[in-house]
Amino acid sequence: MALPRVLVLTSTLPAREGDGTPAFVADLSRELGRDFEVRVLAPAVPGGAARERLGDTVEVVRYRYFPARWEDLADGAILENVRARRSRAGQVPFLLGGLAAALRREVRDFRPDAIHAHWIIPQGIVARQVAGSVPTVVTTLGGDLYALDNAPARAQKSRVVRAAAAVTVMNEDMRARVIELGADPATTHVIPMGARFGSVAHDDRQVSKPATRKHPVHVLAVGRLVEKKGFDVLLEAMRLTHARLDLTIVGDGPERARLEELAAGLSVTFLGQLGRAELDAVLSRSGIAAFPSRRAASGDQDGLPVAMLEAMGAGCAIVASDLPGLNEAIEPGRSGVLVPEGDARALARSLEVLAEDQELRAGLGAAARTRSREYSVEAVGERYRALFRSVIG
Numbered sequence: 001m002a003l004p005r006v007l008v009l010t011s012t013l014p015a016r017e018g019d020g021t022p023a024f025v026a027d028l029s030r031e032l033g034r035d036f037e038v039r040v041l042a043p044a045v046p047g048g049a050a051r052e053r054l055g056d057t058v059e060v061v062r063y064r065y066f067p068a069r070w071e072d073l074a075d076g077a078i079l080e081n082v083r084a085r086r087s088r089a090g091q092v093p094f095l096l097g098g099l100a101a102a103l104r105r106e107v108r109d110f111r112p113d114a115i116h117a118h119w120i121i122p123q124g125i126v127a128r129q130v131a132g133s134v135p136t137v138v139t140t141l142g143g144d145l146y147a148l149d150n151a152p153a154r155a156q157k158s159r160v161v162r163a164a165a166a167v168t169v170m171n172e173d174m175r176a177r178v179i180e181l182g183a184d185p186a187t188t189h190v191i192p193m194g195a196r197f198g199s200v201a202h203d204d205r206q207v208s209k210p211a212t213r214k215h216p217v218h219v220l221a222v223g224r225l226v227e228k229k230g231f232d233v234l235l236e237a238m239r240l241t242h243a244r245l246d247l248t249i250v251g252d253g254p255e256r257a258r259l260e261e262l263a264a265g266l267s268v269t270f271l272g273q274l275g276r277a278e279l280d281a282v283l284s285r286s287g288i289a290a291f292p293s294r295r296a297a298s299g300d301q302d303g304l305p306v307a308m309l310e311a312m313g314a315g316c317a318i319v320a321s322d323l324p325g326l327n328e329a330i331e332p333g334r335s336g337v338l339v340p341e342g343d344a345r346a347l348a349r350s351l352e353v354l355a356e357d358q359e360l361r362a363g364l365g366a367a368a369r370t371r372s373r374e375y376s377v378e379a380v381g382e383r384y385r386a387l388f389r390s391v392i393g
Helices: 024-032 078-084 086-109 120-130 151-163 172-180 231-240 256-262 276-284 306-313 344-356 358-375 377-392
Strands: 005-009 037-043 051-053 058-063 114-118 136-139 166-169 188-190 217-222 245-250 268-272 288-291 317-321 337-339
Touching (some): 005 086, 024 058, 037 086, 058 086, 114 377, 136 377, 166 172, 166 377, 172 188, 276 306, 288 306, 306 317, 306 358, 344 358
Parallel strands (some): 005 114, 037 058, 288 317
């Protein structure tokens, strides 16, 4: 008997396994592939194959939308790519047109029973216009919901969520915002992206070491180097603290040069983007993981960073900003520490306490690891499979 078919629309997908691009869409598509035949439709990126397979039941198709020499809008985060180089905005209409043409083809040839559109804008908009007859689940991770908030964008988002068969969001604050746009509360769910923990083998003895003159505690920060991640706040905190700490920042982005300047004279290492195995190795030697997220000037903010969930799964003691999503995953004083958004002094004090108190650090890390299981890709995947079974009927 043929499996029901789900067509996944996304603009974030690794070109190659472990290339450092967030893999949450690929991971979730594999989980959907347990019960469905899945095809992922994504824009072309440098180094990405036109067609490939993720396991036995997931196929990836990449569509072209611009001359290859300049086709880099979807290589990373689209909004941040445009902010980094304004000329990329000229690719946006072609990206939308390429997605629309590719989606028409897939609706005709693949004949999906349901569509999973990652992001309201642009995937949700194009799906509503091109494949409105196919039940669509729309997932927003935060950027389009928080940052694109002018009147025309709100009107478009409202049309998409009103027409969706279901909407999924990363936290309760996002759920309230989507319902305010007109989404049906009965079909609007908080189901964050899942994190993979299988290859992380954390050494608890390293977590429990106190900070000493010769052996500082390792602090890890992971994320795209953009304003909303708050890495400049973390660097200020590192300058304020008197604890023996060294900091490793994993990720890349348009703010890297500025952050490297701010880190001058500090014990900070920038590693750029890492593949899965390399990131696991860094996680295994980190006692503390910091996520100083904040609201960017554009309004953008994190919904719930998968990187934070992975650090929790590795047994790191978590210090994070008290923002929606982050404060739903972290139980203050039990599985991590929450600090006011943008408060470098509060962040510095928390890092000092964790650096000096090995028992507290180890206890928080152990509780974070236990808490993280609720956010594993397997647990989240089952929730999404149940949702699509309901949508397809």
